[in-house]
Amino acid sequence: MKENKKYLKIFLYTLLAIVLLILPEIISNSYYQLLINQTLINAIVVMGLNYITGMTGQMNMGTGGIYALGAYGMALLTTKTGLSPWLGLLLAIVLGLLIGRGLGYPSLRISGIYLALTTIAFAEVVRLLLTNWSDFTGGAIGVQGIPKFSIFGYTLDTDQKYYYMLLVLTAILAITAKRIISSKWGRVFQSIKDNPDAAEACGVNIAQIKILAFTLAAVYGCIGGALYSCLMGYISSNTFNQDLSINYLIMMMLGGIGSVAGNILGAGLVTILPEMLKVLENYYWLIFSIIMLIFAIFMPYGLVSVPGKIMRYYKSKKKRW
Amino acid sequence: MASQIIQLIINGVAMGFIYALVSMEYTIIYNSTGLLNFSHDKFITLGAYIFAGTFVLGIGVNPIVGVLATIITMFLFGVIVAVGIFNPLRNMPSRLFAIMGTIALGRIISEAIRLIYGATAKTVPGFITGVYRIGSIVISKATLVIIGVSILVVVILQIYMMKTKAGKAMRCVNQNKTAATLMGINVSRSIMITIAISAVICTIIGVLVVPLYSINVSMSNTIGLKGYAAGIIGGFGYLPGAIIGGLLIGVIENLSTVVIAPVYKDCVSYIIMIIVILIQPRGLRALIRRKK
Numbered sequence: 025m026k027e028n029k030k031y032l033k034i035f036l037y038t039l040l041a042i043v044l045l046i047l048p049e050i051i052s053n054s055y056y057q058l059l060i061n062q063t064l065i066n067a068i069v070v071m072g073l074n075y076i077t078g079m080t081g082q083m084n085m086g087t088g089g090i091y092a093l094g095a096y097g098m099a100l101l102t103t104k105t106g107l108s109p110w111l112g113l114l115l116a117i118v119l120g121l122l123i124g125r126g127l128g129y130p131s132l133r134i135s136g137i138y139l140a141l142t143t144i145a146f147a148e149v150v151r152l153l154l155t156n157w158s159d160f161t162g163g164a165i166g167v168q169g170i171p172k173f174s175i176f177g178y179t180l181d182t183d184q185k186y187y188y189m190l191l192v193l194t195a196i197l198a199i200t201a202k203r204i205i206s207s208k209w210g211r212v213f214q215s216i217k218d219n220p221d222a223a224e225a226c227g228v229n230i231a232q233i234k235i236l237a238f239t240l241a242a243v244y245g246c247i248g249g250a251l252y253s254c255l256m257g258y259i260s261s262n263t264f265n266q267d268l269s270i271n272y273l274i275m276m277m278l279g280g281i282g283s284v285a286g287n288i289l290g291a292g293l294v295t296i297l298p299e300m301l302k303v304l305e306n307y308y309w310l311i312f313s314i315i316m317l318i319f320a321i322f323m324p325y326g327l328v329s330v331p332g333k334i335m336r337y338y339k340s341k342k343k344r345w
Numbered sequence: 346m347a348s349q350i351i352q353l354i355i356n357g358v359a360m361g362f363i364y365a366l367v368s369m370e371y372t373i374i375y376n377s378t379g380l381l382n383f384s385h386d387k388f389i390t391l392g393a394y395i396f397a398g399t400f401v402l403g404i405g406v407n408p409i410v411g412v413l414a415t416i417i418t419m420f421l422f423g424v425i426v427a428v429g430i431f432n433p434l435r436n437m438p439s440r441l442f443a444i445m446g447t448i449a450l451g452r453i454i455s456e457a458i459r460l461i462y463g464a465t466a467k468t469v470p471g472f473i474t475g476v477y478r479i480g481s482i483v484i485s486k487a488t489l490v491i492i493g494v495s496i497l498v499v500v501i502l503q504i505y506m507m508k509t510k511a512g513k514a515m516r517c518v519n520q521n522k523t524a525a526t527l528m529g530i531n532v533s534r535s536i537m538i539t540i541a542i543s544a545v546i547c548t549i550i551g552v553l554v555v556p557l558y559s560i561n562v563s564m565s566n567t568i569g570l571k572g573y574a575a576g577i578i579g580g581f582g583y584l585p586g587a588i589i590g591g592l593l594i595g596v597i598e599n600l601s602t603v604v605i606a607p608v609y610k611d612c613v614s615y616i617i618m619i620i621v622i623l624i625q626p627r628g629l630r631a632l633i634r635r636k637k
Contacts, residue, residue: 145615313452
């Protein structure tokens with residue numbers, strides 16, 4: 025029985041890998057390819073958000089600002105100095121570390137709602153600076169001509185080639201996330217969400233761990249932003265508004281809090297479904313928001329918790345029989 | 346120069362009162378339920394839209410009747426939201442889902458507004474317009490109305506909380522819900538009234554800013570955020586602090602335009618807020634307690 029389950033799991037993973045590898049061949053439409061690339065980037069950002077909001081239970085509402093800094097860091101470095109995008113990716117990671125430390129330190133030392141408010145304010149300040157400091161950031165016009173990645177002289181100039189790079193990066197970051205979640209760090213994160221007093225009594229330095237979680241979130245967010253600016257080749261400041269931050273929260277909520285698979289599922293749903301359900305048009309976001317509210321009240325652990333719930337229900341029924 | 350600074354201070358006080366009202370409106374909900382209402386700016390927008398879109402431009406009633414009708418509508422809306430959304434969220438095991446719930450509520454309201462009233466911005470022509478001149482200082486009528494109405498709201502809320510039985514129950518629920526229940530106070534009903542009052546204050550803010558901004562879906566985003574900054578500067582959950590914090594932010598951000606470019610005016614209050622969190626997270630509350 026157990027052996028069978030193991031083989032089934034391996035079989036499913038292989039199937040998933042094959043589907044992901046030949047996906048660009050199946051879809052010929054370049055617009056859908058762009059959407060799928062966007063999904064992978066969103067998945068990275070949501071996995072980051074999961075550390076701080078999903079696992080540790082601290083509200084981060086400034087993902088848009090973090091993402092924007094990553095995107096602009098990449099865009100300005102590559103267009104102003106002509107350096108390789110790989111250095112831009114490195115810069116994004118450094119920026120993420122700086123944001124995590126710089127914002128986490130004031131707002132996470134003290135318990136309460138402060139992180140949510142500081143991150144909102146941070147995102148707003150970033151947006152205002154990007155819009156108004158037009159000599160340096162291009163203002164509302166944005167930055168154009170962001171170069172593509174190249175590996176050993178081989179340029180990833182089409183979305184299909186870029187897809188494979190994103191796939192590899194997403195896989196690496198997803199495995200890292202999975203490992204971190206099931207490591208000591210992950211359990212400490214969860215203990216802070218469940219009962220901070222008990223965690224502190226067990227000798228956990230709560231403030232430090234929260235800052236760690238937030239730093240991870242910021243690094244993932246900045247990487248996502250940097251990859252986004254290379255995907256689009258053009259960015260402007262009005263993309264990175266408050267709605268974007270909320271969309272990432274919706275992705276995490278719908279897919280499943282605290283689970284990497286759920287994060288990726290949520291990112292996919294929120295990015296691709298609007299295109300599939302063109303019929304709903306204007307009502308689309310209204311319906312999604314209502315679903316999110318219902319989820320928040322009745323099914324707080326998202327879609328990935330559904331199979332487990334059904335299984336438990338059947339098991340309890342069997343026992344009663 | 347002197348008259349310019351006086352002008353800035355007067356405008357700053359008017360904006361400051363708006364921020365003070367915003368921070369009061371969410372502080373009373375925060376105190377009684379422990380939830381931060383992240384949809385409060387959408388409540389303000391909804392109030393403005395119901396006033397302008399439905400009553401004044403739609404049915405075509407007199408603005409004063411329109412204000413009263415909007416206040417009654419929003420009071421009922423507050424009751425429905427309290428029963429349908431805030432009460433279940435308040436009893437959730439984790440704060441996180443409650444915050445998510447209020448965010449989703451905000452999104453629902455703004456999407457509903459977009460569907461019902463359309464995406465184009467509205468204005469109410471001839472609603473509180475005109476200016477007064479004292480020497481070289483120009484004071485718009487809207488500024489005076491904002492200051493007057495805000496002081497009135499603050500005083501009425503204070504009288505309500507100190508003198509009436511329902512207000513005393515509200516303060517009791519803020520301090521200790523179990524003890525309040527033991528004293529025979531209906532906690533759920535008290536919370537319902539609190540949220541309804543908050544919705545009414547939101548409506549008043551929405552109507553007051555109609556002469557300042559055009560009415561669109563994102564009109565109150567900035568006010569909402571600055572309300573949070575005001576709350577933090579005054580000490581979170583401390584009502585008098587919220588009012589002083591609001592006034593401080595309004596005046597400081599207006600005066601800052603003398604030194605820096607006006608486009609960065611909005612950044613000033615957020616940066617002050619982050620500095621306050623860094624140095625003294627309890628804000629002005631710490632100062633006042635120390636004096637005693």
